[in-house]
Amino acid sequence: MSASALASGSASATTNPLREVPRESIAQTVVRLSADFAPTAAERDERGGTPKAERDALRESGLLALSIPGEYGGHGASWRETLQVVRELSQADSSIGHVFGFHHLMLATVQLFARPEQWQPWLEQTARRRWFWGNALNPLDDRAVCTVHSPWREFNGRKSFCSGAIDSEMLIASAHEQGSGALVIAAMPTARSGITVEPDWNNIGQRQTDSGSVTFEAVRVEQHELLADPGPLSTPRSCLRPLVSQLILANIYLGIAEAAFLAAKHYTLNESRPWPAANVAHMEDDPYVLGHYGEFWVGLEAVRVLADRAADRLDAAWHSGPSLTTHERGDVAVAVATAKVAATRTGLDLCTRMFEVAGARATHGGLRLDRHWRNLRTHTLHDPVAYKLRELGEWALKRRHPDPSFYS
Missing domain, CATH: 1.10.540.10 (Acyl-CoA dehydrogenase/oxidase, N-terminal domain)
Structure with missing residues (x-):
């Protein structure tokens, strides 16, 4: 759409x-x-x-x-x-x-x-x-600790990969409760005393996502700010959260791939010169170049269909409300995982092969067309696609839905 x-x-x-x-x-x-x-x-x-x-x-x-x-x-x-x-x-x-x-x-x-x-x-x-709203909810990073001071809590520690935290008004943060280790999630103003958002994101890709660190020093969290009822991953409906996350990522990846496709197309049509052995006057008439574009098109169209199908299923599940069943949630999880794997593989392939059809001029440093690959490669490493494929293999072979987690 x-x-x-x-x-x-x-x-x-x-x-x-x-x-x-x-x-x-x-x-x-x-x-x-x-x-x-x-x-x-x-x-x-x-x-x-x-x-x-x-x-x-x-x-x-x-x-x-x-x-x-x-x-x-x-x-x-x-x-x-x-x-x-x-x-x-x-x-x-x-x-x-x-x-x-x-x-x-x-x-x-x-x-x-x-x-x-x-x-x-x-x-x-x-x-x-x-x-x-910014993110400081990284359940794999256990450096932030929550101490109970009934009826309020105190966060201390550090979180990484906090996308969008800088220049946000509100922050969703997590910490592990001291003693029990239970995951505690809360929503709070980013400007609250004790919260420091660090401008330390300097990765090769997604360079303006402000995905660096947030430090908490004796940050008071009120009872009404805790996201505890029903709480994280406690019901089939609450387990939709990781599926929203995964489908957002799939659409980011698809957008990157579409941008790479358009950039390659521009250079093929306007800047590239055919290889002498091709015996054609224009790059766009080279049969090997046309073959590349055919594969690009099939890949992108497949990801678009899969992403939109997963979104429709997510919408249906979202509107089911508390009546959503575990099985229905599982069907959405399979659709989302399928779209994300396809977006990852198609995107990385296209962002790499685009230079084969765009030509040597497209590698000029000032164009920074390598950013498409860098952006996609940086983001896709945060959630290994191999584990998505294992989950999909469990579904394809055994009809077993993925177990809900913050990544599935």
Whole structure:
């Protein structure tokens, strides 16, 4: 589904006066933002750091309220619609698509892990005040410790891979409870005393996602900020959270692959010269080049279909509410894992082989076209695809759904 499909969504543009962007203009807003972000993506990739102007543009656009239900001031977009925007922003600049997608993941997290009386005010204020949410929930990093001081808690320690934490208004953070080791997750203002967001992200890819570290020093966490009812991964519905996360990643990867395809296409048609042995006047007539593009097209089309199918299944599961069964959740998990594996493999292949059809001029350092591979390679290493394939093998051979975890 293209961005234009957003213009014909089911929610009415007049259902809530707090909306900053009418429903019928969402598609145009996404196109405009993408056109603004894309020309500077290579230069900002080189610079790294926080994409402050771009984040502020997202705030002003109203799209931070895209997935928020209309009754709480948002646009009420489906997951398929929201993920389409993640994909299109990622095509323009995968770092921007990343922080935008993770923002909506945090909004999903509070809805799935907490009580309505907790998350409803957060969603309303996010829509009204244009809050950006950041991530400090990394269950594999156990350096943050939670101490119980009834009825409040105290966080101390450090978290890594905290995407979007810099320049956020709200933060979802986790720590392991001292003694029991239980995972404790809370939502809190990023500016709270004792929280330090470190500008220490300097990886080869996704260089403007601010995915560095957050340090907690005697940070007080109130009881009403704990996401404990029903809590993380405690019900089939709460177990949708990792599936939202995984499908956001799949759409980021697809957006990167689509960007690489368009860049290669431009250079094939405008800059490349045919190899003498091809005996053709133009690169686009080389049969080997055409074969590459045929394979690129098949791969991208397959990932698009798989990603959209998984999004439709996620939407159906999301709207099932508390009645969602373990089996139904498992079917979504299989669809999401399939899309993510396909997006990873197709994307890495395309981002590598694009230079075979774009030609030597495309390797000029100033173009930084290698950023597509760097971005995809950096992100896909955080969740090894081999384990996704093992889960899918269990399903294909034994009809066993993946066991819920923060990565499946």
